Amino acid sequence: MHPAPLRCLDRAVELHCFAMERWRRKPIELFHRRSLRSSATREGLDACPSLEAGEEEGIAVRVRDEHGRGSGFAAATGGDEGAVAWAVERACRLLPGRAPAAEGESWARRDGKVLADLDAGEVDSPESLDRWLAMAIRELGPVAEGRVDAAVTIECLVSNTGVKAVRIRRRVAAHLAWPAPGANILEAPRTFLASDLAGLSRSLAAERSLSEPARAGPRGRETVPLLLLPEAASVLIRGLVQVLHLDRSSIGLPVGPAWKIVEDPRAPDSPFGGIFDDAGFDARAIELADGRTVTAILDGPGLFRRPSFRDPPSPMALNLRVRAEPEPAPERFTVVSGLRIHPVGDAWLLELTALPPAGSSSGSERARRFVRVEPARLVLNVSAVTGEPRPTPNGVITPGLILEGLRPVPA
Amino acid sequence: MALPTGRQAAAAGASAVLPSGAAGDAAGELLAAVARLGARHPLGCLFHEDREDLRIVLDSAGRREIVHSRHRGTAARTDALSSRGAHLSGWAPGDAMLLVAAVVEGVRPRRDARGPACAEEPCRLDSGGAVRAAERLVHLASLRAGQAAFVSASWAEAEQEVLIARPGKSLGHDLRAGRRIRLEVRLDGGGASAVAERVLARSELPDLEALASSVVDRARERREAARPAPGELPVVFSAGVGGILLHEIVGHALEADTAWRGASLLASVEGSVAPVHVTVLDDPRRGRAAWRVDDEGFESRPTALLQRGRVCGLLHSEATAHRAGCLPTGHGRRASFQEPVLPRMGCTFLAPGRLKTEDVLDGIARGILVRRLERARADPRSGEALFAVSDADAVRAGRVREPLSRFHLYVTTVTALATLDRVAGDLAFDSCVGSCVRAGQAMATSVGAPTFRIGLAKVVI
Numbered sequence: 001m002h003p004a005p006l007r008c009l010d011r012a013v014e015l016h017c018f019a020m021e022r023w024r025r026k027p028i029e030l031f032h033r034r035s036l037r038s039s040a041t042r043e044g045l046d047a048c049p050s051l052e053a054g055e056e057e058g059i060a061v062r063v064r065d066e067h068g069r070g071s072g073f074a075a076a077t078g079g080d081e082g083a084v085a086w087a088v089e090r091a092c093r094l095l096p097g098r099a100p101a102a103e104g105e106s107w108a109r110r111d112g113k114v115l116a117d118l119d120a121g122e123v124d125s126p127e128s129l130d131r132w133l134a135m136a137i138r139e140l141g142p143v144a145e146g147r148v149d150a151a152v153t154i155e156c157l158v159s160n161t162g163v164k165a166v167r168i169r170r171r172v173a174a175h176l177a178w179p180a181p182g183a184n185i186l187e188a189p190r191t192f193l194a195s196d197l198a199g200l201s202r203s204l205a206a207e208r209s210l211s212e213p214a215r216a217g218p219r220g221r222e223t224v225p226l227l228l229l230p231e232a233a234s235v236l237i238r239g240l241v242q243v244l245h246l247d248r249s250s251i252g253l254p255v256g257p258a259w260k261i262v263e264d265p266r267a268p269d270s271p272f273g274g275i276f277d278d279a280g281f282d283a284r285a286i287e288l289a290d291g292r293t294v295t296a297i298l299d300g301p302g303l304f305r306r307p308s309f310r311d312p313p314s315p316m317a318l319n320l321r322v323r324a325e326p327e328p329a330p331e332r333f334t335v336v337s338g339l340r341i342h343p344v345g346d347a348w349l350l351e352l353t354a355l356p357p358a359g360s361s362s363g364s365e366r367a368r369r370f371v372r373v374e375p376a377r378l379v380l381n382v383s384a385v386t387g388e389p390r391p392t393p394n395g396v397i398t399p400g401l402i403l404e405g406l407r408p409v410p411a
Numbered sequence: 412m413a414l415p416t417g418r419q420a421a422a423a424g425a426s427a428v429l430p431s432g433a434a435g436d437a438a439g440e441l442l443a444a445v446a447r448l449g450a451r452h453p454l455g456c457l458f459h460e461d462r463e464d465l466r467i468v469l470d471s472a473g474r475r476e477i478v479h480s481r482h483r484g485t486a487a488r489t490d491a492l493s494s495r496g497a498h499l500s501g502w503a504p505g506d507a508m509l510l511v512a513a514v515v516e517g518v519r520p521r522r523d524a525r526g527p528a529c530a531e532e533p534c535r536l537d538s539g540g541a542v543r544a545a546e547r548l549v550h551l552a553s554l555r556a557g558q559a560a561f562v563s564a565s566w567a568e569a570e571q572e573v574l575i576a577r578p579g580k581s582l583g584h585d586l587r588a589g590r591r592i593r594l595e596v597r598l599d600g601g602g603a604s605a606v607a608e609r610v611l612a613r614s615e616l617p618d619l620e621a622l623a624s625s626v627v628d629r630a631r632e633r634r635e636a637a638r639p640a641p642g643e644l645p646v647v648f649s650a651g652v653g654g655i656l657l658h659e660i661v662g663h664a665l666e667a668d669t670a671w672r673g674a675s676l677l678a679s680v681e682g683s684v685a686p687v688h689v690t691v692l693d694d695p696r697r698g699r700a701a702w703r704v705d706d707e708g709f710e711s712r713p714t715a716l717l718q719r720g721r722v723c724g725l726l727h728s729e730a731t732a733h734r735a736g737c738l739p740t741g742h743g744r745r746a747s748f749q750e751p752v753l754p755r756m757g758c759t760f761l762a763p764g765r766l767k768t769e770d771v772l773d774g775i776a777r778g779i780l781v782r783r784l785e786r787a788r789a790d791p792r793s794g795e796a797l798f799a800v801s802d803a804d805a806v807r808a809g810r811v812r813e814p815l816s817r818f819h820l821y822v823t824t825v826t827a828l829a830t831l832d833r834v835a836g837d838l839a840f841d842s843c844v845g846s847c848v849r850a851g852q853a854m855a856t857s858v859g860a861p862t863f864r865i866g867l868a869k870v871v872i
């Protein structure tokens with residue numbers, strides 16, 4: 001086992017003891033997070049890079065009312081007794097007079113054995129990130145630009161309900177912007193995420209092979225399928241999961257043939273997740289839809305997440321994975337590189353950014369298009385997936401997603 | 412190496428008025444460290460922040476989310492353009508010198524051993540009072556709206572103290588604070604809803620009864636909301652609300668780094684883009700989240716973006732000003748010590764005109780009065796923008812008619828500015844507030860505008 005994470009866990013246990021001694025009658029949970037970070041930024045191949053290295057450490061505490069009427073939460077940067085004292089004092093002041101819904105379900109009880117979930121690896125140096133970035137820009141074109149961030153994060157969770165857990169994760173993310181073929185205007189940046197730089201290279205290659213060589217747009221006014229690149233697909237998948245997989249009444253609703261979705265916190269190829277969730281429960285995989293109907297919703301122990309150490313744990317998806325088998329891309333399709341969801345009551349206005357079709361001589365055919373959809377019906381249009389799956393920054397591992405039967409209108 | 416204590420160093424090296432408390436110790440350390448940084452990097456910069464946030468969401472269904480957090484850390488960089496930078500969270504004596512050593516020598520900053528524990532410090536924000544206000548607001552609105560109504564109240568408050576040390580310059584010091592309360596009421600299972608926000612001064616207690624009454628009454632009026640017909644028509648923005656339009660189509664387009672990349676349609680236009688009565692400014696010293704000194708130590712100043720209908724200025728950070736050969740405008744901001752500095756808007760507003768409010772509606776055969784915008788997104792490259800309208804009324808024959816259900820408004824910068832033909836004198840700020848996210852950095856911003864009209868926008872349903 002790595003010595004550094006164990007030292008962090010020992011330190012978290014010390015801090016928890018300090019809090020318990022000082023606030024004797026309160027059940028206290030302490031979450032400790034320490035990240036080493038690096039980044040490199042470049043505007044083109046010839047520009048000088050900006051390099052940065054740093055460290056963030058923070059703690060969060062939940063203090064539970066001794067009568068079980070709820071808990072208070074507070075967080076602070078730093079990893080010392082001063083930070084813990086500050087946070088526990090504030091959390092105690094926020095103890096509610098009545099229990100919020102489901103509060104009691106979010107405290108895990110364990111036997112005190114150490115849960116260790118450890119990746120290998122050191123954080124990349126800013127110089128090595130810059131070398132990767134320069135190589136990527138060389139491939140994408142001299143006016144391309146981007147930023148690469150790397151982090152190694154150690155998270156520890158200790159409570160007096162017997163939780164003692166440590167996790168270490170390594171992540172790299174690249175935000176790259178490059179022009180479409182034949183154009184000299186940068187497209188909107190796309191983000192790639194992986195556990196290491198080799199994984200980033202694979203994701204970038206998969207994206208380019210999916211979106212560039214065989215791009216064939218519509219002829220005249222015909223309606224062709226939309227091919228959502230993974231990042232655009234991940235926004236749609238997140239949105240649909242929020243609508244279809246949080247409310248128990250959705251179970252049994254029909255879905256499209258490619259809507260085979262699983263929440264898999266233990267996915268080995270994901271830079272997120274692990275064997276325990278952020279409240280100390282065993283992480284569990286759950287099949288949300290099987291290509292025919294909605295089969296489950298996201299709820300309960302094993303699914304508690306903290307978007308950052310400043311957020312209390314709450315049930316949410318972390319590693320959504322599309323399980324449908326990839327198929328060849330259709331003969332003609334429109335490539336969608338960006339997607340935004342604008343809710344209008346129960347409906348959505350989807351804002352799509354389409355890449356210019358192959359053969360276009362400039363970026364002038366790049367267009368925003370809008371389509372109004374009802375989410376419960378939209379999921380029936382998810383007909384197939386194509387290309388290699390890749391992790392995306394919002395916790396979805398997906399290949400390209402093909403939507404049929406939608407008729408976007410230019411703005 | 413023996414470091415001077417914070418206050419010793421401060422007394423020896425600074426002429427600025429120094430902050431007190433925890434920031435006072437950090438100030439002295441920054442001044443000692445920046446002298447060493449300046450010997451190698453005269454354009455170097457040290458930044459320190461100590462920030463407290465309070466976020467409260469309560470609703471009538473029993474949801475209760477309260478987060479009180481403190482965020483403290485320090486960053487160093489060698490210059491504004493192609494720099495080497497380093498940052499550390501928390502605060503321990505010696506951090507500033509560690510960071511300077513890291514950027515000068517090109518190594519990762521590491522504390523050798525655990526720093527001494529921070530002294531416990533008094534709380535800046537009163538969480539108890541804020542929770543009580545939010546609870547009372549839910550109670551008052553529920554009483555007025557009835558048991559079946561869904562009522563949600565939120566309170567957001569932040570206080571940030573920043574210190575900026577530059578070689579050869581006096582210490583930059585700024586205190587920034589913001590506080591707001593928001594109420595949402597949904598009737599008939601969400602079929603009719605209304606929202607209002609109030610920006611509060613530091614010691615101000617909101618009139619909760621008046622707020623609850625106004626929101627519940629508006630939600631009731633919206634029970635009769637009609638669906639707007641899609642198409643193009645003139646749109647009037649209520650006082651304050653239209654500032655969001657200008658933030659999106661003018662402010663983002665004239666952030667200097669966007670213009671520098673050639674990614675701004677508006678910045679590339681020569682000549683007149685709007686009628687002569689259109690003047691748009693950004694003044695970070697005004698509004699709900701004002702700053703006096705930016706995150707690079709430059710005094711903020713009002714900057715005219717459009718004057719008499721012509722593009723006349725950009726919002727600059729130090730890096731963009733250096734490239735453009737001009738002085739920074741004091742708009743360099745970072746969401747935290749861990750993020751890079753970008754040019755950001757402070758308080759963007761349209762200068763008031765001479766018309767009376769009712770004159771702006773005069774003569775509109777068929778149009779819309781927008782009372783509230785919820786979300787907005789603009790693409791400075793194409794000049795397109797989309798706004799989610801959550802509260803509006805129909806206008807016919809120059810008079811306000813029935814409420815309209817939610818819809819989206821699509822505008823293009825060129826058309827919106829060219830047809831901005833009527834401006835009233837009722838300038839208001841922050842009647843509709845939100846955060847601005849740019850390059851992943853979320854920041855509180857302010858907007859202001861009088862009632863004004865644009866001749867052509869498109870309703871998208």
